[in-house]
Amino acid sequence: MAGIPNRIKNDAEYEEVLERMVKGAEMIDHPLTKPERRVELMKVYDALSDAAIAYRQHPDVRAGREPVYEMELPDKPPSVAEAPDPQPTAININLSDWL
DSSP states (O other): OOSOOSSOOSHHHHHHHHHHHHHHHHHHHOTTOOHHHHHHHHHHHHHHHHHHHHHHHSHHHHTTSOOOOSSOOOSSOOOTTTSOOOOOOOOOOOOTTTO
16 A cells, blocks of 8 residues: 555555554654654644544444445545636626516
């Protein structure tokens, strides 16, 4: 598992995420970790934590089954830089018929 997963699909991936969280917590808590690096590591830790919590709260997982998702997410979430800018649309309103 190289990147941060959008969604955990099974218990093996869940265990890998937990291991990464423990290693990340050790790096965050290390006294020689620079504050800038600590901020970066916290973002990764938070994303992993969110994925782990979402997996455990899935109704199928709570029932002891592998989760079934209705829609597959892309492997990598789009970054803010990759997201298209919303273009404002001009609305031409003619109220002459209303009067």
